[in-house]
Amino acid sequence: MRKGLVAAALIAIWFVVGCFEKEAVAPIIDETQDVILRMEYELRPKVTFDLELRFGVNQKNEINTKERTVVKELQNGETAVLRDFELTDKERQSIYKTLVLADYQENKTLTTACNKKPHESFDLTVKVANESYHYAWSECDKSEDGKRMTRLVEDIIGTVEEREEYKRLPAVQGYYE
Template identity: 40%
Template sequence: MKKPTKNEVVEIHGGLENIERLDLFVQKTNSGKKDKVRLTRYTIEGDSIFQDLEYDGSNLAIKVDTTKDKFGGGEISNYVCKGIQKQESNTETKYLIEGCPDLSDLLTISHEVDQQDYFAFELKYGVGLKNKIDTKNQEVIKDLNNGNTAAIMDFQFSKEEMNNIYKLMILSNYLGDKKLSTKCNQKPNESYELTIWINDGGRHFKWSECDKSMDGKQMTDLVHHIIEILKNNSTYQALQGGNGGNE
């Protein structure tokens, strides 16, 4: 699968690329600004379905093209709608079409961990990778910046926190191909190592703060969001030195 264009969002088997472009489209249409975006979705067989959305300032035109889908309708359908809204809950994010009787749900992103057979991750981060969040072994280790570390055993995120982390991973397209680099001339430097276990599969990533590529920045942002969730966890806050360290 090729990389999406600037105005294209890609969804493939639950993986997402450039989803922030759809968020921008929602913002613009809700502000009455003209804009257009393409949502390309891939079937299990690898066929593409195109949904072109164009807002002219008052109406939303949607063209659904399934002519590339060998097992679909093989047709082009056009709709004139009123607008689009983003609806978020702790378990799913929906992009809903307004004013279209025959088309209401454009895209639903499920991020409920309980729907998966298994989900866990291990994140090492900071200078020398001395900090660790390990949900598989229920362990958190914190670098105290004085040569010592502090640890919490039997650590667990709440269901809401895990759903939020899983959502962040989906929006970061953790299932997609990532080109990341561990090279860094800066000393000391923050390094990152993330392992994700999902059902019978898994993903492993290594990179440094010097990786300023699109993938690198996206994954670094993901780590920072996970750390923020950790810092707001009451068990972690009780850890000695819980508000400092290499974060």
């Protein structure tokens, strides 16, 4: 029975990511092909959805959808700021889907401890409707929750970095030792 549930979960992830990309609901199917759970990930149009993500060495990079800003640290003591930044509906849906798949509403066991100098750390606050969720961890957190949350923020960062207005920001000019 347990093997069947694990297999069903893996199949569900494959379905959500691949076959059902345009669907708002993804099924989890057991070995008899019966739907045992349907996962909804469509963000309703009137639902408030904002995130504030600070990341990098000293968390000087920031994506803040409520304030509509993106801050890029140039690693030379300066930052570049992108104002009036808004995610498209497609990007919002994609990020929300990634949040759902990362099980963002569940408690996470994360750690900010890290012996590496310098190291990247992450601070993420997600607001959906009237609920708020906060997470903080470092790149040294190799727990399942830490890896899952790191993949999540990499997707968010990647979405922003693909935008033309972000690409027009100055390049990083320094480095950390």
